[in-house]
Amino acid sequence: MSIQMVDLRGQYLRIKDEVDAGIARILESTNFIRGSELTAFEAELSAQLDDVGTLGVANGTDALQIAFMALGIGPGDEVITPSFTFVATAEAIGLLGATPVFADIDPKTFNIDPSAIESLITERTKAIVPVHLFGQCADLDPILELGCNHNLAVVEDTAQAVGARYKGRAAGTMGGFGTLSFFPSKNLGCYGDGGAVLSSIPEWLDQARLISNHGSKKKYHNEVIGVNSRLDAIQAAILRAKLPHLDAFTADRQHAADRYDALLADVDAIETPHRADYGTHVFHQYTIRVRGNDADRRDALMAHLNAAGIPCYVYYPIPLHLLPIYKDNPDSCRFGDMTHTLQAANEVLSLPMHTELTADQQEQVASAIKGFFGV
Numbered sequence: 001m002s003i004q005m006v007d008l009r010g011q012y013l014r015i016k017d018e019v020d021a022g023i024a025r026i027l028e029s030t031n032f033i034r035g036s037e038l039t040a041f042e043a044e045l046s047a048q049l050d051d052v053g054t055l056g057v058a059n060g061t062d063a064l065q066i067a068f069m070a071l072g073i074g075p076g077d078e079v080i081t082p083s084f085t086f087v088a089t090a091e092a093i094g095l096l097g098a099t100p101v102f103a104d105i106d107p108k109t110f111n112i113d114p115s116a117i118e119s120l121i122t123e124r125t126k127a128i129v130p131v132h133l134f135g136q137c138a139d140l141d142p143i144l145e146l147g148c149n150h151n152l153a154v155v156e157d158t159a160q161a162v163g164a165r166y167k168g169r170a171a172g173t174m175g176g177f178g179t180l181s182f183f184p185s186k187n188l189g190c191y192g193d194g195g196a197v198l199s200s201i202p203e204w205l206d207q208a209r210l211i212s213n214h215g216s217k218k219k220y221h222n223e224v225i226g227v228n229s230r231l232d233a234i235q236a237a238i239l240r241a242k243l244p245h246l247d248a249f250t251a252d253r254q255h256a257a258d259r260y261d262a263l264l265a266d267v268d269a270i271e272t273p274h275r276a277d278y279g280t281h282v283f284h285q286y287t288i289r290v291r292g293n294d295a296d297r298r299d300a301l302m303a304h305l306n307a308a309g310i311p312c313y314v315y316y317p318i319p320l321h322l323l324p325i326y327k328d329n330p331d332s333c334r335f336g337d338m339t340h341t342l343q344a345a346n347e348v349l350s351l352p353m354h355t356e357l358t359a360d361q362q363e364q365v366a367s368a369i370k371g372f373f374g375v
């Protein structure tokens, strides 16, 4: 079996009966939009995540946009977020006419550095959006404290970290809002697009629910400008089949990460992922650094692995503040010192990571890496 970056089919075959039964249930009922399947999934997701309030939406990008709309974020406002992340976070801010303000990262965790945030706060700042990158939480307590002290909302982008814990608390449940993505390759992925908004503040979640449904609670009584963003019933049924397996899937990923750590321990040219002592890592990605701050050297390793039939990717090669959207429009963002962000973009490489990865496959990956460095 060839090595894959993500093996969705292998995982599906393990839980096929449960998934197929869920899809068949919806086809039989023809209850495709909203309805009891979505309500049941929202309740089960809530139980999994420390009883936080949940709202299923169409994807993780919508979840961010809806959270920002519920907070009233709009033109003239600023939102602080990392630059070393996927574009969706900043995109949702810009779409509402607000300005992303990019902060540098902690080089150990790749997550926003709490100590880089305060100097970026102005009277226009409305929110801080930490992204729990690669499956590990940002150091949230100091960020929540900044939020409290400066009256700023904290929105946790938890697209990559469902199931992770920070000091015992579930990722996505600690800020005013949390957001999830159920994109197929995510740790809890559906078989299409999906996402969720999380909040422990009932009025905030109500506002998000209103916005996600064309701004109306009662049909044809639209109260605010909203969007049409729903988690399909078929996707909810698939997620209901997968949710009871999430803890086991997480354990599979953690087990695979431990194996990589052991296999790569003697390769001095690379750095394996750091596990912060404040929480758990659910390894959405297993991301190594190729030491030396040299993208060419990292890219040479990637080409060597690809030639050996091993897929691997750079998440993310271009920090957001250097993307054409922002670079070519200097007024469209602000940013602080980006030393660690730039170095990460030159050094990171994500190796195959999924619930079906075998010891034999991981040994092949490790031996190809060792071959490149002559270890």
Ligand SMILES: Cc1ncc(COP(=O)(O)O)c(C=O)c1O
Pocket: 059, 060, 061, 062, 085, 086, 088, 089, 131, 157, 159, 160, 180, 181, 182, 183, 193, 194, 195
């Ligand atoms: C950090 C982060 N935020 C947001 C998103 C957006 O999620 P979606 O693709 O479901 O819109 C992603 C998806 O890749 C992501 O990785």
